[in-house]
Amino acid sequence: MTPGWITTTLLDNDAPGGWAVARSREGFLHDTNGPLFPREWLKRQDLSVFAEHGIGHLDGEPVYLLELDSVADVPGCSWQGLRGFMLQGDHTLYKVLGYAAQIGTWAREHRFCGSCGQAMVQVPRERAMYCQACDLRSYPRISPSMIVLVTRGDEILLARSPRFVTGVYSTLAGFAEPGESAEDCLIREVREEVQVEVKNIQYMGSQCWPFPHSMMLGFHAEYAGGDIVPQADEIEDAQWFNIHELPPLPASRSIARYLIDLYVARRLGHAEPVLPG
């Protein structure tokens, strides 16, 4: 048995046993034991299963995803969104659910060929959908996003989106566009969102962000010029904060928080934080 969580391309849906998670538009089903259920038990409940996907092994046991058409009432159980599992609880289970969500969303959105509109079929032994007429394969989609902490000595640049929890300030972020390098994207996003220039861009690490399919690439960059002008609509407020007087910050498992904590730790000579995988 290999301990921990390992994704697999495909599992035999006809084989019995294993664990299963159930996902509807309300999130994942869970009870007091969490979101993993014995698969045979879960399949006996009154659920309208739209698709079943083998997604991996947890401590050697196969794990399946049941994608549901509608929200079902299962006695003793309730539904919780992926964000809730990210914010609290077991990190390995959150990884299982994050992967399940990405596979479920992708499979649901790639049933038909984007080129000719015909039904696609699952490629054997590969996580891909295939259109025979076009000889076209579609793989799970990942959207690279840059996230950057802009620094100026003891000060860091943090901003608020109108979507954030009241009071919380975070790092700047944005999706890469075709034709851009990671650095091009970072420079553009910082310009667009606060009209500031940066230099000495340093890659710090990455994080899968399954909301719904981002891959966050995290950086530190030094301030090089300009006065903060927040982008209308996107940025509600942006300010320089002294590292000794920080506002409420993003959730501890986010790479945004890691980039902030890392900079502060380095500045103060404290032990460096570890980025959750």
Ligand SMILES: NC(=O)C1=CN([C@@H]2O[C@H](COP(=O)(O)OP(=O)(O)OC[C@H]3O[C@@H](n4cnc5c(N)ncnc54)[C@H](O)[C@@H]3O)[C@@H](O)[C@H]2O)C=CC1
């Ligand atoms: N893990 C973390 O710590 C953090 C993660 N994020 C994530 O980073 C990503 C980007 O952040 P934002 O500032 O919201 O992005 P952004 O600054 O690029 O603006 C979002 C806008 O980009 C467009 N967009 C949406 N999906 C896109 C795609 N796949 N490719 C290109 N453009 C797209 C839409 O117009 C959307 O309104 C989001 O997924 C967000 O959830 C953001 C902050 C912290």
Ligand SMILES: [Mg+2]
């Ligand atoms: Mg942004």
Ligand SMILES: [Zn+2]
């Ligand atoms: Zn086609």
